[in-house]
Amino acid sequence: xxxxxxxxxxxxxxxxxxxxxxxxxxxxxxxxxxxxxxxxxxxxxxxxxxxxxxxxxxxxxxxxxxxxxxxxxxxxxxxxxxxxxxxxxxxxxxxxxxxxxxxxxxxxxxxxxxxxxx
Numbered sequence: 001x002x003x004x005x006x007x008x009x010x011x012x013x014x015x016x017x018x019x020x021x022x023x024x025x026x027x028x029x030x031x032x033x034x035x036x037x038x039x040x041x042x043x044x045x046x047x048x049x050x051x052x053x054x055x056x057x058x059x060x061x062x063x064x065x066x067x068x069x070x071x072x073x074x075x076x077x078x079x080x081x082x083x084x085x086x087x088x089x090x091x092x093x094x095x096x097x098x099x100x101x102x103x104x105x106x107x108x109x110x111x112x113x114x115x116x117x118x
Contacts, residue, residue, distance in 0.1 A: 016041060043087075050079070 019041035027035040
């Protein structure tokens with residue numbers, strides 16, 4: 001492993017640790033790649049734990065019957081769809097909140113604003 005790879009791996013571990021530690025971090029300053037990485041870690045871990053939970057659930061339920069395993073499979077599919085809907089809504093809110101905040105700033109400071117979709 002070269003020095004460059006070692007340095008990158010150490011930075012990865014450092015940013016990963018900051019992301020899961022819950023420290024308040026300013027994401028508006030600095031690298032956008034670092035911000036996206038650190039903001040995505042909690043969701044990636046949550047989805048990983050959800051998948052592990054589903055596998056353990058299937059392992060225990062498989063002792064009951066085949067129908068129980070099928071039920072777990074259907075339930076996990078519905079849960080995944082609910083997650084997809086929630087993630088989509090949160091992405092839309094994330095995109096709209098800065099726009100609305102900017103509109104309020106323009107009103108407060110008396111600035112003209114450009115609204116191409118209005």
